[in-house]
Amino acid sequence: MRPGASFHQMWRELLPVGRSAATGGYRRHAWTGADAECRAWFREQAEARGLAYETDRNGNQWAWLDGSAGAAGDAVVTGSHLDSVPDGGAFDGPLGVVSAFAALDELHGRGVRPDRPLAVVNFADEEGARFGLACVGSRLAAGQLTAGQARELRDDDGVPLPRAMERAGHDPDAIGPDPERLARIGAFVELHIEQGRDLAVRDAPSGGNAVGVASAIWPHGRWRFDFHGEANHAGTTRLEDRRDPMLTYANTVLAARKKARLAGALATFGKVAVEPNGVNAIASLVRGWLDSRAPDEETLAAVVAEIERSAAERGARDGVRVDVTRESATPVVEFAHGLRDRIAARLGGAPVLPTGAGHDAGILSAEVPTAMLFVRNPTGVSHSPAESAEEDDCVAGVRALADVLEDLACP
Amino acid sequence: MRPGASFHQMWRELLPVGRSAATGGYRRHAWTGADAECRAWFREQAEARGLAYETDRNGNQWAWLDGSAGAAGDAVVTGSHLDSVPDGGAFDGPLGVVSAFAALDELHGRGVRPDRPLAVVNFADEEGARFGLACVGSRLAAGQLTAGQARELRDDDGVPLPRAMERAGHDPDAIGPDPERLARIGAFVELHIEQGRDLAVRDAPSGGNAVGVASAIWPHGRWRFDFHGEANHAGTTRLEDRRDPMLTYANTVLAARKKARLAGALATFGKVAVEPNGVNAIASLVRGWLDSRAPDEETLAAVVAEIERSAAERGARDGVRVDVTRESATPVVEFAHGLRDRIAARLGGAPVLPTGAGHDAGILSAEVPTAMLFVRNPTGVSHSPAESAEEDDCVAGVRALADVLEDLACP
Numbered sequence: 001m002r003p004g005a006s007f008h009q010m011w012r013e014l015l016p017v018g019r020s021a022a023t024g025g026y027r028r029h030a031w032t033g034a035d036a037e038c039r040a041w042f043r044e045q046a047e048a049r050g051l052a053y054e055t056d057r058n059g060n061q062w063a064w065l066d067g068s069a070g071a072a073g074d075a076v077v078t079g080s081h082l083d084s085v086p087d088g089g090a091f092d093g094p095l096g097v098v099s100a101f102a103a104l105d106e107l108h109g110r111g112v113r114p115d116r117p118l119a120v121v122n123f124a125d126e127e128g129a130r131f132g133l134a135c136v137g138s139r140l141a142a143g144q145l146t147a148g149q150a151r152e153l154r155d156d157d158g159v160p161l162p163r164a165m166e167r168a169g170h171d172p173d174a175i176g177p178d179p180e181r182l183a184r185i186g187a188f189v190e191l192h193i194e195q196g197r198d199l200a201v202r203d204a205p206s207g208g209n210a211v212g213v214a215s216a217i218w219p220h221g222r223w224r225f226d227f228h229g230e231a232n233h234a235g236t237t238r239l240e241d242r243r244d245p246m247l248t249y250a251n252t253v254l255a256a257r258k259k260a261r262l263a264g265a266l267a268t269f270g271k272v273a274v275e276p277n278g279v280n281a282i283a284s285l286v287r288g289w290l291d292s293r294a295p296d297e298e299t300l301a302a303v304v305a306e307i308e309r310s311a312a313e314r315g316a317r318d319g320v321r322v323d324v325t326r327e328s329a330t331p332v333v334e335f336a337h338g339l340r341d342r343i344a345a346r347l348g349g350a351p352v353l354p355t356g357a358g359h360d361a362g363i364l365s366a367e368v369p370t371a372m373l374f375v376r377n378p379t380g381v382s383h384s385p386a387e388s389a390e391e392d393d394c395v396a397g398v399r400a401l402a403d404v405l406e407d408l409a410c411p
Numbered sequence: 412m413r414p415g416a417s418f419h420q421m422w423r424e425l426l427p428v429g430r431s432a433a434t435g436g437y438r439r440h441a442w443t444g445a446d447a448e449c450r451a452w453f454r455e456q457a458e459a460r461g462l463a464y465e466t467d468r469n470g471n472q473w474a475w476l477d478g479s480a481g482a483a484g485d486a487v488v489t490g491s492h493l494d495s496v497p498d499g500g501a502f503d504g505p506l507g508v509v510s511a512f513a514a515l516d517e518l519h520g521r522g523v524r525p526d527r528p529l530a531v532v533n534f535a536d537e538e539g540a541r542f543g544l545a546c547v548g549s550r551l552a553a554g555q556l557t558a559g560q561a562r563e564l565r566d567d568d569g570v571p572l573p574r575a576m577e578r579a580g581h582d583p584d585a586i587g588p589d590p591e592r593l594a595r596i597g598a599f600v601e602l603h604i605e606q607g608r609d610l611a612v613r614d615a616p617s618g619g620n621a622v623g624v625a626s627a628i629w630p631h632g633r634w635r636f637d638f639h640g641e642a643n644h645a646g647t648t649r650l651e652d653r654r655d656p657m658l659t660y661a662n663t664v665l666a667a668r669k670k671a672r673l674a675g676a677l678a679t680f681g682k683v684a685v686e687p688n689g690v691n692a693i694a695s696l697v698r699g700w701l702d703s704r705a706p707d708e709e710t711l712a713a714v715v716a717e718i719e720r721s722a723a724e725r726g727a728r729d730g731v732r733v734d735v736t737r738e739s740a741t742p743v744v745e746f747a748h749g750l751r752d753r754i755a756a757r758l759g760g761a762p763v764l765p766t767g768a769g770h771d772a773g774i775l776s777a778e779v780p781t782a783m784l785f786v787r788n789p790t791g792v793s794h795s796p797a798e799s800a801e802e803d804d805c806v807a808g809v810r811a812l813a814d815v816l817e818d819l820a821c822p
Contacts, residue, residue, distance in 0.1 A: 025687065086686075086689045087642065088687075092644075127689075129689055134691070195646070195647035196647040196648065197652070222691075230792070231436075231792075231794060231795035231797070232791075232792055232794060232795055233768060235629070235702065235704050235766075235768040235769065236767045236791070237607065237792075237793070239672055246664055246681065246683075247668055250662070250664035250665050253658060253660075253661035254661050254662060254665075257650070257655075257658055266645065268657075268691075270645050270657065270685070270687075270690060270693055271685065271692075272683055272688070274681070274682065275434075275497075276498040277681070278497045278681055278682055278794070279543065279633050279700040280496065280538075280539075280545070280681065280702050280794065281498075281499075284498070289690040291690055293646050355647060356644075357647045358646065381642075381643055381648075383642060383643060383644040383691065383693075384643055384644075384695065386641070
């Protein structure tokens with residue numbers, strides 16, 4: 001089967017799963033029904049190709065092309081994730097998993113017989129849309145999140161992660177670090193749609209810019225800002241008697257944008273929860289989540305400190321107490337230079353670019369030589385139903401991934 | 412039974428109904444289980460006193476002390492509502508209903524036999540917490556909301572009002588204007604906790620300031636601001652490529668406060684809904700509800716127009732489209748001067764004061780001579796679990812209401 005045909009058939013199968021008729025966006029949150037459908041699809045793809053399927057202790061799915069007994073550090077693994085942000089696009093995650101299977105098909109078509117074990121992986125709960133922490137499956141495997149911490153995670157309805165796993169048929173008792181499995185891996189390559197327009201706006205070299213290679217992931221983190229005011233009647237309370245946390249929140253949103261702009265960083269408030277959230281009630285509590293990223297860790301820390309200071313100052317004026325909790329922090333990731341350069345060379349001098357987005361590849365890079373391929377995104381839009389990539393670019397991504405896997409697995 | 416004893420017994424019975432253990436606030440939203448408990452309590456109170464109980468076509472509850480055949484325009488009615496805002500206090504609404512029954516007990520204890528029909532009423536869905544429109548029961552009765560408009564109301568889960576009524580055991584087919592019932596009423600007096608500190612900060616005259624009489628209700632309204640931007644990845648989208656509606660919303664919140672302050676009006680954003688509301692997603696839509704009130708209608712219109720203009724200007728900078736929908740508008744209410752002055756005189760020169768809060772009394776005042784009594788609120792806090800009144804002031808309120816009813820019903 002040609003890579004295009006194999007790719008398109010899988011793509012069409014996945015397309016309707018977890019898609020909202022109202023928004024056109026995906027709601028494939030971890031351990032929900034839509035996620036289970038994606039996971040069943042993954043298993044079917046593995047079994048249809050005669051790959052050895054397994055689910056690891058943390059719920060990550062693996063499909064092994066065996067036939068060769070690999071030593072430790074021998075395996076070449078590719079893949080990504082199948083879950084989505086709320087109303088996300090079709091490409092973020094699934095493009096890497098579908099391309100991984102299609103690349104195996106391409107290698108098969110080329111008659112390539114890898115000397116090393118090859119696997120496709122689907123990491124569980126990459127987006128963190130439901131439990132508020134990204135990359136839970138890979139973090140657990142790499143020991144960057146303890147089982148105890150994971151058991152404390154709850155969704156917005158108060159459902160603990162272990163309960164959600166259990167309901168989805170995964171035993172939560174076994175979650176925890178998985179060093180033996182990671183020790184088998186000699187290289188992990190994650191293909192992903194580019195989130196941004198770096199490839200789209202570059203002058204194309206002779207080979208075109210359909211595919212790029214990642215250099216680094218910016219350090220990033222999530223901070224919860226709790227603005228505590230006093231509920232009161234919106235129609236009767238004099239302005240001077242109010243302690244309205246919505247004002248402090250609003251001022252902090254604008255301050256975050258300004259501080260980030262001045263520092264060449266990113267800062268976003270995209271999630272808010274208000275109590276009591278009534279039209280004629282001054283809020284008692286506004287909870288806003290800050291996502292911030294920067295080229296280096298010093299800049300990130302400075303930007304967040306300035307946003308916190310600005311919130312506290314305005315809070316003092318508004319009679320509002322501001323509590324800030326760091327919910328996650330991911331240090332800068334420099335992908336393995338040797339692997340990166342080898343891949344860029346194999347792809348005929350593909351562009352090398354940084355990204356602000358976190359990925360399972362970023363988590364694994366602390367344990368395993370890791371690389372990423374990016375497929376061009378003409379609008380740069382991501383985490384939205386409008387996220388898109390050209391068909392030809394997707395097929396070019398499959399070919400590039402197959403080239404890289406052939407190079408790594410047939411040394 | 413002394414008014415204090417009767418009042419306290421009823422108060423204690425109602426206190427636990429619909430109270431959140433987490434916040435201590437009330438969640439007695441219209442046509443929910445907690446509302447049904449309150450309504451059952453009302454019926455029990457009526458029947459325990461031998462009053463003639465009825466539910467009108469719009470779900471408002473009435474308890475008639477008959478024994479005298481009144482002519483049209485003869486009846487004297489008192490009461491308020493039993494539903495609450497989200498996490499509201501115990502007093503807003505229930506104080507007026509409990510005081511109404513307690514005032515009947517007080518009249519009974521005084522041996523007063525009214526010449527005119529007397530009734531206690533509980534208006535349905537005064538707060539509008541669930542369906543977004545306040546005073547639905549009284550608006551329907553007074554013909555200020557048509558049955559067709561009411562049938563379009565939906566709660567946040569998409570449940571239409573008629574469905575919610577039906578589930579709660581009320582036939583929604585009959586909703587609509589109720590002119591014959593209103594024509595029976597010669598005077599409606601609503602007792603309510605003061606929402607503000609006007610009584611608390613005044614110099615007390617000889618009789619004290621436990622109870623005041625309403626002069627007018629400020630005009631007010633609710634506007635929904637829809638800020639339409641573009642969902643995108645918070646970690647990868649350059650600031651200059653964003654169309655982030657959270658920025659426009661934040662700027663509008665601050666502008667609303669400033670415009671209101673300059674005009675001597677009130678403007679509040681207390682309710683927000685965000686899509687997709689993910690930590691690492693730039694919002695595609697921020698929906699904020701503006702509650703605004705002013706001493707007169709020209710000022711109100713000017714303040715809202717300035718907020719709209721400010722939102723549109725900032726939206727143009729942010730690449731965000733702003734749609735504004737007026738969800739409700741209530742003109743200024745001047746309570747009937749004759750009734751007001753008669754009541755103030757009967758109460759020994761009680762303070763006369765305006766309010767910014769809407770009430771069923773404000774709706775009915777277009778059809779019926781209407782008055783309000785306010786009971787002192789030491790902190791002014793309202794629409795919050797911290798809302799409170801002194802016990803002695805509540806009992807003074809019952810006595811004052813009994814005095815007024817005696818004066819009106821025994822001419």
